[in-house]
Amino acid sequence: MNPTAEPTPVARESLPSVMTLPLQMWHAVRAGDETVVDRCTGPTLDVGCGPGRMAHALATAGVPALGIDISKEAVAQARARGAAALRRDVFGHVPAAGRWHHVLLLDGNVGIGGDPRRVLTRCRASLRGTGTIVTEAEPAGRPTERTWLQLVINGRRTDPLPWTRVSVDTVGHLARSVGLEVAARWVGGGRHFIELRRREIG
Secondary structure: OOOOOOOOOOOHHHOOOEEEEEHHHHOOOOOOHHHHHHHOOOOEEEEOOOOOHHHHHHHHOOOOEEEEEOOHHHHHHHHHOOOOEEEOOOOOOOOOOOOEEEEEEOOOHHHEOOOHHHHHHHHHHHEEEEEEEEEEEEOOOOOOEEEEEEEEEOOEEOOOEEEEEOEHHHHHHHHHHOOEEEEEEEEEOOEEEEEEEEOOOO
16 A cells, blocks of 8 residues: 555544554455456556555566555565565656556555545556556445545554545546546456546547
8 A cells, every 4th residue: 555644643533434454455366456467568557556466466477567655564575575666655756657558556545645636647647648547446336435544564553544435436537537537447356447548638
């Protein structure tokens, strides 16, 4: 995962909801991962790579891949499994910006920082002209809502970080608002995926 910098301290009891999740839950291969790997035909950037399962899976399939995450421990775990990974923030300097064939926003990472439009805008800028963003969203009917994410890393909890849970119902609208359009939708392993590309004008 790749949360943004810590928010201004907020009293725990004032937070509307907090998702507390262990970093290790993203270590093992998940059903549906293979459907994403099959769509990546060129250099791929995995935003919020966590322990590097996707960057590793892509590399194993012969696709050049780089994971970025702001968690030092996540990057260390990704490298330990053989994935290429750097400690970077998607809202900061992104390596090879403008040249990636694909950018991944899996495991809810479109909600990084609580601002999906900002995330999609940054990822759009990282793509080459014909590149695509592959994102994952909550099932249809679930609300798109602002929340907070707290990770458990080596038994220790991080401070709550701003997050947004994005429903598959709203991805098209979000995409259009930042100059993107839906190129494909599919379900794999019970997970909802959407591939976005730059919107054609005219």
